Amino acid sequence: MSGYNYESFGQCELSAPDFWSVAKVGSPSPDFVLPDLDGNVVSLATLRSQGPVLLEFGSIT
């Protein structure tokens, strides 16, 4: 499989969005609604209603 879920690092898309052109500093952050590992559904809107949000992106590898 290639595309977003590439099988090999060498297939990593060069057409990825430019990091600095999206979700810019001083601009609204894109909202999301995602499941956590305990079966809760978490939205950015809910998180930020409770305080500033530190968001990290990552994987095992």
Added chain:
Amino acid sequence: MTGVYRKYRAHGLQCCIVYTREAHPGEHYPHHDTFEQKFASAKKLRELDDVAEIPILVDDIAGATHTAYGQLPNMVYLIDRDGIVVYKSDWTDAAEIDEMCKALLRRDEMKAQHVPIIRQGISQRLHWIPMDPAHRERVYRRSGEKAIEDYRKARGILPYAADAQAAKK
């Protein structure tokens, strides 16, 4: 991340990790074909990386949230209560994140006390990620030989080659 979270959570800081595609898929942690598989890998991340205190959110299989934020493998964002991005980085620098959290909480305090703010400014900076061959070798070996070989094919050097920075110059 955990250190920063512990330090500021009493002040309301919310913290979470968005689990994305595997950056360097290998035989032990391959790419995802289904959301179920991605969810299972995210659970594995919680076991492996000792991040039990910080909730892990699982992005959809197409990576919609990852893409909306720029699709890099180790991005960090700090977002204020109004949903405005106040900090973004292409790398996790704990000291810098700590400093930013402190600054944002100070601003919120100023707002609460109606202290006038003259204007909102912006800064940019470069940072330099030191090469840690032992750490990188651990991470790539965790993924498997395939991940090491894929990196070597794509970049022409081993991912944990000590002279990687020199080779890139």
